[in-house]
Amino acid sequence: MIAVNNISVTYPDGTKAIRDVSFTINDGESVALIGANGAGKTTLLLSLVGVLKPYTGTISVDGITLERQTLNEVRRRVGMVFQNPDDQLFMPMINDDIAFGPRNLGLSEDIVEDRVNSALSELGIGHLRGRSSLRLSSGEKRIAAIATVLSMNPTMMIFDEPTAFLDPKSRRGLIKLLSKLPHGRLIATHDLAFADEVCPRTILMKNGTIFADGKTRELIYDARIMDECGIADTL
Numbered sequence: 001m002i003a004v005n006n007i008s009v010t011y012p013d014g015t016k017a018i019r020d021v022s023f024t025i026n027d028g029e030s031v032a033l034i035g036a037n038g039a040g041k042t043t044l045l046l047s048l049v050g051v052l053k054p055y056t057g058t059i060s061v062d063g064i065t066l067e068r069q070t071l072n073e074v075r076r077r078v079g080m081v082f083q084n085p086d087d088q089l090f091m092p093m094i095n096d097d098i099a100f101g102p103r104n105l106g107l108s109e110d111i112v113e114d115r116v117n118s119a120l121s122e123l124g125i126g127h128l129r130g131r132s133s134l135r136l137s138s139g140e141k142r143i144a145a146i147a148t149v150l151s152m153n154p155t156m157m158i159f160d161e162p163t164a165f166l167d168p169k170s171r172r173g174l175i176k177l178l179s180k181l182p183h184g185r186l187i188a189t190h191d192l193a194f195a196d197e198v199c200p201r202t203i204l205m206k207n208g209t210i211f212a213d214g215k216t217r218e219l220i221y222d223a224r225i226m227d228e229c230g231i232a233d234t235l
Ligand SMILES: Nc1ncnc2c1ncn2[C@@H]1O[C@H](COP(=O)(O)OP(=O)(O)OP(=O)(O)O)[C@@H](O)[C@H]1O
Pocket: 011, 012, 013, 015, 016, 017, 035, 036, 037, 038, 039, 040, 041, 042, 043, 044
């Protein structure tokens, strides 16, 4: 479970990107994070994995409060799939990328190998293990980035615009894959149809605040609410 209590994030230049945001996501729950460009989605996600430090408020994961001493423990439980897979894939081969996290935890090579194999097979990308990310397609990179997070055995997964740059077939593949994974998840997306299909609940952001938190169906089809948040194009 992830619990966010009254967090605010201000960037060094004074931009107030998140203002007094609170919510809880339970284990196994799938939640979309929707909002116009600049609403604060990425800032919020980066705060949840401790990349950005909230100015005020608390974040806790499975009862562990995020702070300097618990950062590694929290990151083991909450895995983030970055918007740009190139930020996540930097080793010579995909299997090294997938092994990177578990190896950093100090796990034995046998266990690391098991983690890599399970992630590859769970995602159906065994054929990519010896490839370099430099030569993968966007869709393949996205799935490989997800594998680097899965190998950490997280309880919660965070995605920043996972359908960006995917063709319709890869997008469909990602939807299928997500529906198989049991992890709780928070997914920032501009893809309303994707949110509708994958996330029963939506948190709607506007100017760094939570404008609404409720059933995806009830929010994304409401032209007035979506318009109010600067998302003119309802489904
Ligand atoms: N490093 C930074 N320094 C200062 N301001 C920033 C920085 N990164 C983001 N911002 C500002 O913080 C606000 C929230 O940005 P954020 O990237 O979280 O939005 P977003 O909802 O993810 O947008 P998008 O849909 O375009 O990805 C914006 O006003 C943005 O200009």
